[in-house]
Amino acid sequence: YTQAKALVFSKFGEPSDVLSLHRHSISPSLPDGAVIVRALAAPVNPSDVNTIQGTYGVKPTFSPLLGTPEPAAIPGNEGCFEVVSVGPGLSGKLARGDWVIPATTGFGTLRTHALVEHADKALLRIKAPDGLTPAQVATVSVNPCSAYRMLRDYVDLIALSIASFQNASPPPEGGAWFIQNGANSGVGRAAIQLGRLWGLRSINVVRERPTPAETDALRAELVSLGAAVVVTEAEFLDRSFSAKLKEWTRGGRDPLMLGLNCVGGKSASAVVRALSPKGTMVTYGGMSRQSFPFPTGPQIFKRLRFEGFWLSEWSKENPEEKRKTIDEILELIKAGKFKEAPVEEVRWDWDTEEKVLKDAVQGTLEGFRSGKGLFVF
Numbered sequence: 001y002t003q004a005k006a007l008v009f010s011k012f013g014e015p016s017d018v019l020s021l022h023r024h025s026i027s028p029s030l031p032d033g034a035v036i037v038r039a040l041a042a043p044v045n046p047s048d049v050n051t052i053q054g055t056y057g058v059k060p061t062f063s064p065l066l067g068t069p070e071p072a073a074i075p076g077n078e079g080c081f082e083v084v085s086v087g088p089g090l091s092g093k094l095a096r097g098d099w100v101i102p103a104t105t106g107f108g109t110l111r112t113h114a115l116v117e118h119a120d121k122a123l124l125r126i127k128a129p130d131g132l133t134p135a136q137v138a139t140v141s142v143n144p145c146s147a148y149r150m151l152r153d154y155v156d157l158i159a160l161s162i163a164s165f166q167n168a169s170p171p172p173e174g175g176a177w178f179i180q181n182g183a184n185s186g187v188g189r190a191a192i193q194l195g196r197l198w199g200l201r202s203i204n205v206v207r208e209r210p211t212p213a214e215t216d217a218l219r220a221e222l223v224s225l226g227a228a229v230v231v232t233e234a235e236f237l238d239r240s241f242s243a244k245l246k247e248w249t250r251g252g253r254d255p256l257m258l259g260l261n262c263v264g265g266k267s268a269s270a271v272v273r274a275l276s277p278k279g280t281m282v283t284y285g286g287m288s289r290q291s292f293p294f295p296t297g298p299q300i301f302k303r304l305r306f307e308g309f310w311l312s313e314w315s316k317e318n319p320e321e322k323r324k325t326i327d328e329i330l331e332l333i334k335a336g337k338f339k340e341a342p343v344e345e346v347r348w349d350w351d352t353e354e355k356v357l358k359d360a361v362q363g364t365l366e367g368f369r370s371g372k373g374l375f376v377f
């Protein structure tokens with residue numbers, strides 16, 4: 001029998017109140033098509049906390065299968081696992097030692113081991129993991145994938161760049177612009193880097209740090225990833241921003257056609273104001289927990305478009321594209337062209353106390369962190 005531990009919850013609430021560490025064992029006699037995997041690394045994303053709080057767009061299924069006192073769910077949507085034992089019917093598909101990630105969200109990754117049925121559908125095998133770390137593989141499928149799709153699937157910024165190069169005299173210094181708030185988030189950092197690789201220019205809004213030196217360090221860090229411009233929320237909300245924007249976009253001749261909204265509230269309203277006519281705002285997060293008005297005037301007179309992005313649904317609709325996107329990003333990582341977002345590693349050993357694990361999950365929505373929590377096993 002494989003001894004396993006998992007974080008579980010049986011009712012919604014704050015992670016520190018409702019999570020517990022559950023010990024169970026996994027039988028070695030595997031059904032057809034099943035594997036046992038052991039965890040190598042798993043991040044805690046904001047959506048994991050929202051799921052535990054019961055505020056996320058999809059509710060988990062509480063199941064009695066783990067033998068918990070009450071039916072329970074395991075949080076966590078992303079992780080890098082190693083196959084440790086393979087049931088019948090999977091030869092040529094999965095082998096001991098393979099690195100795998102969940103194919104869809106809702107896997108429940110915050111656990112040391114898992115029995116995975118229908119493993120060839122439920123798991124994506126990482127084709128050539130050499131040169132990759134568990135942390136890189138564990139964090140590739142949500143944030144970088146979301147940034148990739150949002151930059152490519154709403155506005156054809158690459159075509160716009162080419163057009164602006166052709167028509168402009170003198171030619172602009174870079175490609176088409178996009179703007180994003182929450183720019184230092186995992187998604188934001190991925191968007192900066194992918195945008196840069198595709199020849200795009202980004203305007204990046206971040207919250208001020210407690211000291212000017214820390215704010216400058218964050219600016220420098222995002223510029224080193226490929227940010228064209230980094231502004232603080234205060235600078236972004238200030239009246240002087242529109243003059244700066246005019247300058248960067250040559251009075252609108254290099255229009256700002258895409259805004260990515262991670263934050264909501266006032267920051268989102270400022271993104272709406274910054275967009276050029278016929279621009280698109282894609283909302284994918286609400287970190288400030290505040291909504292924003294869809295202002296009537298700009299909607300009509302600037303003919304703006306408002307879209308929502310949800311990776312889970314996109315992945316269900318486009319499983320092949322998801323696989324390709326992940327493969328492409330992993331290749332970029334291997335080639336040294338894409339850097340994973342910083343993490344705060346939390347070691348999860350057999351003896352790690354429940355409180356340490358629960359605190360790591362609870363800390364996720366706190367803000368001003370040096371990186372998101374990543375369990376390493």
Ligand code: NDP
Nearest residue numbers: 046184185186187207284285286287288309310311367368
């Ligand atoms: P990270 O954990 O990497 O970063 C969190 C970000 O949120 C940081 O930039 C942080 O800024 C900012 N933040 C935290 N609290 C606040 C606040 N009160 N007001 C404004 N900003 C705040 O996040 P991820 O990249 O993993 O996720 C970012 C958002 O994107 C989340 O809302 C997440 O749910 C969403 N998301 C949505 C997806 C979808 O399919 N729709 C897919 C992936 C992510 P600071 O450093 O200043 O605290």
